[in-house]
Amino acid sequence: MPVLKFKQERVIEALGLSLAKALEVLERLKAEVSVLPDGSVELEVEVDRPDLYSLEGIARAARGLLGKETGVPRYELVNTDILVKADDVPTRPYVVAAVVWNVNVDEAFLEELIQFQEKLHNSHGKNREWVAIGLHDYDKLPSREIYYRFDDIDYVRFRPLGHDKEMTLRRVLEETEQGIKYGKISLMGGKHPVLYSGSEVISVPPVINAELTRIEPGTRNIFIDVTGVHKQLVLNVLKVLVANLAERGKGRIGLVEIHHGDYIERQPNLESKQLNVEVERISEWLGLKLDVTTIVDALKRARFDAQVFDDNRIRVSVPAYRFDVLGWVDIAEEVAIILGVNSIRPKYPEKMMRGKLLEKRYWERYARLVLAGLGFQELYSYTLVNCVKQSLITGLDKASMIVIANPVSIELDCLRSTLLVGLLEAARINTHSTPLRVFEIGDVVTRDRMSDTQTTTRSRIGILYMAYKAGYEDIQAVVYTLLRSLGDEVIEVMPYQGRPFMKGRAARIKSIQGIEGVLGELDPAILEEIGIDYPVAAAELDYTDIRRQ
């Protein structure tokens, strides 16, 4: 969730409310609010509402919620003489632009503007890869002719924002902080997107602007460029930017013509999206008895326009900056927000339905009781384990385990394929407490080419006995007792040779009810490597395919 920070005075000023009232309104707008020790206000806004990333946008919503100003906000769209001529830029094909007048930047607003831009980059621009925003002082543009080209980085020279010298684009990409961070996104074959005003570079999206058009306190009008790889995302970002900036200005937005060869378009397009919604459907979805008037009134306060068709249908106009509204369910949610979620009373379930647990749960529950009765303490351990330890115990190599590409620590880089990893760790840390009798029931995951996930989950029970003298019979007795108590019987026993057991002192068994497993004495070489200086006898039984006799 984007976290925004504002100065307290600015919150009060922009919303025109006392701090307490402002915080209450913010909560109702789905924002999580806290006042920091330095007095600033921190907001966690949901990613679906980029129109709430700036105070002017929040104020617009708040006025609606409080009924001070309702319906779709109107902005004046005027033509400008700015023309963007866009070449084919293969790595970043889309560019659009707009002007917002009378924004009147001051110090506090400049910070908010940068925050707004960065949050949009993160939540909607895939960190500038898909969409990047350039903000310029309109009055500093040397020319009304804007060019968007894919140019050789050795031939482009300009003074990047925040630097005191002119340099080649190559140096900008290779040596500046921004260049190192974002310089590879749109670079291809030594060429990079460049935006010119006349012959001067004003931006190299998505990396950095030029110092030339720097916005600073005192800047009155803002020129916006948005570039990217997906057209709809680029247009959406432009819409929310101009609509929120226009809230600060006097609502005047300048249209910019873009020429892509013979294709000409004018942006931004702030036309509302039209949706027809059914009263009954919204009522049923929310579980609230609603009439047409209530919904229409609520939607207007949500800054939508709403017109009644008939008793059941409403035509809704959704402002362009609310591109998060995809369909009628989003309209339903707006109604819930405006009416308050507490207006929806819980409806307790009335229908009787038959619940059911997985059959194996009942086997597990008896197994746990029997083992506890035999003096075994149940354990519960992590399923993330260390690959090397698991290899040591199972003999599996990395290619046959489930290995995480981005583990949080190398201690937790594999998904367990045996319960013995956890049980032996328990043995290692509890050598002061012998004889030790422990068991664990849980899932392990193994490779399986037949499965859609290339893996399969197996339900296992692991049992471990550690003592001054712990042998095959000690664990065999426990396993046989467990199975017989559960009405089962061993039907096949074969000597087992393999890790982590000792040759000639381990077995593989099968039971009538479908259990398969291994049991035996652990190889002291492995115990020593783990750091256990007591003999250990253990068993691991797989009851995934448990069935009644």
Place this chain on the structure above:
Amino acid sequence: MLGYRLSESEYRLLSALKGKIRAGVWYSSDEIAHLAGIDRSSVEALLRLLADKGIVELREEETKQVSITDVGKRYLAEGFPEEKLVSFLLERGGKVEINEVAKHLGEELSIAIAHATRKGWIRIDKGVVMLNKKPETIEERTTLEKLTRGEPVSEEDLRLLRRRRLVEIMTKTRTLVRFRSDPSSIVEHVVIEIGSLTRDHIVSGLWRRAVLREYNVAAEPPRLYPGRTHFFVDFIEYIRDIMKEMGFVEIEYTPVELEYWNYDALFQPQHHPARSPTDTFYLDTPREGRVADELLVRAKNVHEKAWGYPWDPKRALRLILRSHTTAVSARILATKPKPPFRFFTIGRVYRVEKVDPRHLPEFHQLDGIAADYTISFADLIGLLAEFFERIGVKDFKVRLTYFPFTEPSAEIYLRLGNQWLEVLGCGMFRPEVLEILGVDYPVAAWGMGLERIAMAIYGLEDIRQLYSLDITFLRNIKTRWWIRAGLEI
């Protein structure tokens, strides 16, 4: 004589001595042990106890035992050093230079000279040893020989030998015992006091004459450590039972998941920040799974229409560890079950988090879905309210929020004691999700973490304690049985 209270072992000793000893006669404890056929050390202790009760009299008797030391034995056999000196002088005519004497006697020289001088047998003048007279007897030898024959010797003689370390004297104490009356008559009248009743007492009828010793009933008993089921597993099983009671059918699926089921099917755009290695665990091996083409096509259409980006099917096949159990709910919905139905799953989910007292990279989630031809957000909140009441939570708060896959979406805070915990996200699956999954009825869903509730119930401060392998911790944690009785948490 009546009224003696004897312990069982005292009684056994007396019984064993019946008819073997007489009253009023002194016996050593060794003799008693021999007669009773009981080992000496326990006999000593028992006799003392009997003496305390006035049944016997005890007397300690000290005896001295003299034993000849190794040196003494050697002198007897080889001659005393002073004897050797005298015979050497006699051999050499009664006068020998001291150097030569030294050569002859070696290390015994100084002993020989000291004793021969003391006895007046020799004198030394200017380095020459001279014999005064030929001695008749040596007292020490006479005494030692007497000792060897076991004849009495005088204290004075003994002292002389002790000074020369030729004998050692050891004092030995032995216990003598005298019964006031015949054991046979004692055992007939005693009451036997026993610590614990055994089968033998019952079989022999001895219990009739026995008195069981009274306990200090307030004393701490020894600690016992039963085998126990794990408290967190117990809690999970309890939640499963509640879900079953509420008409939910349990389902499960492997925690290795395709991005498709974890994200794409749930309408989470591919550029969503959670779909990155900073939040989600990606697998190195295996890397890619499979999904039916039909499902891929539907996801592509829905994503591209709504979000306006080119949806990448390759990305959807990428294998991850599931970040929520809603993936399991998505899978069951794709099988198009016939409503009404209620399903739930409890399983582990994984998120890229460092291990600390409040975070783990793996934890448990409960996911529930309920569908009917008409099911509403109010039904969902009602279902949850019912669930909360069953687990003993009376107060909860609903707050609207955003999830890509539900609309409306809400977070629910539960009051546990005096803390409010955010443990649950819920909502109505979006039509886009239902379209991808191929379902044409509304579905209410929720997902809830179990760790934080369990911690609150068990009073744990550190989430890692839920997974502790420390046997002492696990043996000592208290059950919270009243939670299962549905009492308020």
